[in-house]
Amino acid sequence: MIIRPAVTTDIDQLVVMSEKFYITAHLDEVGLGRRNESVADYIKMMLPLDLFAIFVAIEAGWIRGTISGIRYPWLMDMSQVLLMENWWWVDPDYRGSGMQKRLEAELIAWGKEGGASRLIMVVSEGLTKKDALRRYYGRKGFEPMETHYIREI
Numbered sequence: 697m698i699i700r701p702a703v704t705t706d707i708d709q710l711v712v713m714s715e716k717f718y719i720t721a722h723l724d725e726v727g728l729g730r731r732n733e734s735v736a737d738y739i740k741m742m743l744p745l746d747l748f749a750i751f752v753a754i755e756a757g758w759i760r761g762t763i764s765g766i767r768y769p770w771l772m773d774m775s776q777v778l779l780m781e782n783w784w785w786v787d788p789d790y791r792g793s794g795m796q797k798r799l800e801a802e803l804i805a806w807g808k809e810g811g812a813s814r815l816i817m818v819v820s821e822g823l824t825k826k827d828a829l830r831r832y833y834g835r836k837g838f839e840p841m842e843t844h845y846i847r848e849i
Contacts (some may be wrong), residue, residue, distance in 0.1 A: 779807030
C-alpha cells in the first residue's frame with residue numbers, strides 16, 4: 697500500500713469515490729446535491745493551497761482510500777491552529793486493512809507540520825454506521841464538540 701498526496705491525475709478516481717461517499721452518507725436527504733464536474737473543480741481549486749491536503753491510498757494500482765483536511769486558525773484564539781477533516785473514504789473491501797489508520801496518520805502528520813494542535817473529525821448523520829463511527833472516535837480520545845443543523849433558506 698502506498699499513501700501519498702493527491703495529484704491532478706487522481707481527480708477522476710477521487711470523483712468516483714466522492715459519489716460512493718455521497719450515496720453512503722445520504723447527503724441528498726438533507727438537500728445537498730453533487731455533480732462530478734463540481735467535485736473535480738473543487739479538488740483542482742484546493743490542491744495547490746497550503747492550507748488544504750488530500751491524501752490517497754493506492755493498492756493494486758488504484759486509489760482505494762482517501763482523506764482530506766484543512767488547517768485554519770481557531771476564531772477565538774488565532775494562535776491555535778485546527779485541522780478539520782473534509783472527507784475520509786476507504787472502499788469497503790479495504791476497511792480493516794490498516795488503510796484507515798495510515799490515512800489518518802498521514803493527515804495528522806501534515807496538520808502538525810502546519811502547527812495544528814487539534815483534529816476535528818466529522819460524522820454525517822445519514823451514515824448507517826454512524827454509531828459505530830462515534831464509538832471509534834470515542835476510543836481514540838475524541839470528545840463530541842458540536843452538532844450542525846441544515847435547512848433550506
